Amino acid sequence: MTDLSARQDYDGDGIDEAALPPAPWSALTGWLADARQREADRGDVPEPEALSVATIDETGQPHVRTVLMRYLDTDGPGFYTNLESRKGLDLQRNPAVAASLTWQSMYRAIRFVGHAVPLPEDVVTGYFTSRPWGSRISAWTSLQSRPVKTREELEATYETYAARWPDHGRTDDVPVPPFWGGYRIDCHEVELWGGRRNRLHDRLVYVRAGEGGLDTEGTWTIERRQP
Secondary structure, three states: OOOOOOOOOOOOOOOOHHHOOOOOHHHHHHHHHHHHHHHHHHOOOOOOOEEEEEEEOOOOOEEEEEEEOOEEEOOEEEEEEEOOOHHHHHHHHOOEEEEEEEEHHHOEEEEEEEEEEEOOHHHHHHHHHHOOHHHHHHHHHOOOOOOOOOHHHHHHHHHHHHHHOOOOOOOOOOOOOOOEEEEEEEEEEEEEEEOOHHHOOEEEEEEEOOOOOOOOOOOEEEEEOOO
């Protein structure tokens, strides 16, 4: 059996309830800004927007994968994907979703629980046209989550689409695939996790108590949960 007994005590700053805002928005964006700044200063928070997303398939089997959080507004965090991928099909059948941002070097994490809502077409198009040309070609190339025989087959498909829509430096060089879109998470809970010594971590959870966005006062109650 592999030895997994190595220990590291978490020596983070923790979370002070008295300093928390009544709605999670400013705490969420503040922590994200801290993570981006830490990466800029120390280089030990690679991809601060890396978001682990969990879905449930038709048999009840959960699946988790890491994407990039490329949407964030007061209506929730979100991401873009091939709608015919595993996560896309899962969310079409069952919109229940959970996701987390984890910044290990800062002993911080944010957890989201809720249901997935498709992003509007204009938002999807706006993001797609902002992507690098190669990423737009890859969106057409990859039948995400489906088997492919070889790497060479995948690269040949890429070259086919690249020849069809060459790079002229314009946002409309490559059309948006009809199977490509995005989701945001309409959050029921937003948890702030702060690592502390002796595993007595801080878990402060914003729980939805009414209608409103992540910035709406009176919409959220705050619970401290045991670690």
